[in-house]
Amino acid sequence: MNRTARLYALVEDMRAAAPRPLTVAALATRFDVSTRTVQRDLQTLMEAGVPVRSVPGRGGGWSIDPEMTLPPIRLTADEASALTAALAAADASTPYASAARTAAQKIAASMTGPASAAARELAARILTLPTRSDSAIRTAVEQSLANNLVLQLSYTGAAGHESTRVVEPAGLLTAAGRWYLIAWCRTRQAGRGFRLDRIAAAAPTNERSQPHNLAELLLGSAAVGAVQPTALASLGPLP
Structure with missing residues (x-):
């Protein structure tokens, strides 16, 4: 062993x-x-x-x-392959990418038999083009969401204008390969989506964030029809 x-x-x-x-x-x-x-x-x-x-x-x-701690989880070969593919998509720009990597290591270490062989064979066939990501910004966003903390951002909009925002994070949205922080923007007094790769700087404050309904913050936006991913639906309803 x-x-x-x-x-x-x-x-x-x-x-x-x-x-x-x-x-x-x-x-x-x-x-x-x-x-x-x-x-x-x-x-x-x-x-x-x-x-x-x-x-x-x-x-x-x-x-x-x-x-x-969690008890042992016995995976089938198909389930192990599905997790391998999902974890491969968690590149450096993906929220909680560091935790995804350690989770992958734990899963790989605990698997034996056909499930382990299937996962390792598939892993050898998956490639990715690395993307640039500021880990400090990603960590700040992760911490603010996990601990319900108000977040201060320096954000560059689609037109190239940079602004400072104070936001109350509500959740994350993924669309077309991009990740967005959905939050109540105190500057605009409205729900807003902030593309993670356009956040120039981020710092959690010590102030607790007020709870916000994620679906309501998306009303009137292009993401109004966003739904919880099928794979996550069993973990809980959309808040």
């Missing part, structure tokens, strides 16, 4: 035992490695943000909060 596979197996063993902690010695025996190796693996998981913790005292060991 390689180290990546062992790290995921460690997480799943602790999930299965939760809330009971497992000792380093027991984990070392389980994976036929030294206790020092297990300790390094646990430290790696902690640094990666996995919610593992040490339980001191008699009967202690290491445990994980099962509510903060």
